[in-house]
Amino acid sequence: xxxxxxxxxxxxxxxxxxxxxQVSLASYWQTQPVLLVFLRHFG
Amino acid sequence: xxxxxxxxxxTGAEVVVVTMGTPEETQEFVQRRGPAxxxxxxxxERASYPLYGLQLxxxxxxxxxxxxxxxxxxxxxxxxxxxxxxxxRQMPGTFVIDRGGVIRLAHYxxxxxxxxxxxxxxxxxxGLRQPL
Numbered sequence: 001x002x003x004x005x006x007x008x009x010x011x012x013x014x015x016x017x018x019x020x021x022q023v024s025l026a027s028y029w030q031t032q033p034v035l036l037v038f039l040r041h042f043g
Numbered sequence: 044x045x046x047x048x049x050x051x052x053x054t055g056a057e058v059v060v061v062t063m064g065t066p067e068e069t070q071e072f073v074q075r076r077g078p079a080x081x082x083x084x085x086x087x088e089r090a091s092y093p094l095y096g097l098q099l100x101x102x103x104x105x106x107x108x109x110x111x112x113x114x115x116x117x118x119x120x121x122x123x124x125x126x127x128x129x130x131x132r133q134m135p136g137t138f139v140i141d142r143g144g145v146i147r148l149a150h151y152x153x154x155x156x157x158x159x160x161x162x163x164x165x166x167x168x169x170g171l172r173q174p175l
Contacts (some may be wrong), residue, residue, distance in 0.1 A: 003096035004149045007175055010140040013091035015084040018066050018073070023084070025059070025091060029140045033056040033147075033171050035164060038097055039063070040135040040155060 010036070047161050048080055054168035056139070061086050063129025092133055096151065099132040104154040113156040139167040147171060 004010070012026035028034050051058055058081040062069055066085050073079065086092065104110075137159045139148035148167035150159035 001093050001096050003151055004138070004146050006146055006149060008146045008149075010138065010144050010146050011091070011094040013086065013094055015061060015086045015091060016066055018070055018083055018085070020066055025061075025084075026144060028057060028059045028082070029142055029144055031142070033054075033142055033168060034138075034140045035051050035056050035058045035168065036138040036140055037058065037060045038092055038095065038136050038138075039060060040131070040133055040152075 047164075050161070050165055051168060054165065054171075056168050056171075057081065059084065061091060063087060063089055063092075063133060087129065089130060089133060095136060095138065096149075097134055097136045099130065100134040100155065104134065104152075105132060107154055109154050110156040137164070139164065139171075141171050145175065147175070 010026070010029070012024050014022050014024055016022055025036070028036075048058055060079070060081060061084050064072070064085060065087050069083055069085055073083070135152045135155070137148070137150040138146055141147050147170065148159070148164065150163070152158065
């Protein structure tokens, strides 16, 4: 998929919390802005 | 990342981190390094990475001079780079998203050592008070 630009809508996706719950990414920016960091590893 | 967390929080934003590890692998990391003050989310299938335009890197992007130089400097300072969890060729990225779900900053790492400047992130977050 192509790179997102400023002004695009952030895609939602289902991810898993550390205790195994499924959550929607979009739920995080419902109440406050989010700095969303996709990691390759914990360097 | 934890050091700059306070600056980000001061703008009213939350940090959300997505990893490719399983919850078990990520929990193990948390046991070793201590709890993170922000949500750590697992996307083991890497479904979300391509949705955000995050691709697999080339050999040069992952192991080129900038990356090796950064790894050497980190080692000299006593940091041990942890092994990648999941697909090692996955390129990382950072996004600022406002409450309307709109992208306000999109940083695609050009190589594995290319992290967005903290100032650029804070500027984008502070700028959220103005509409696009």
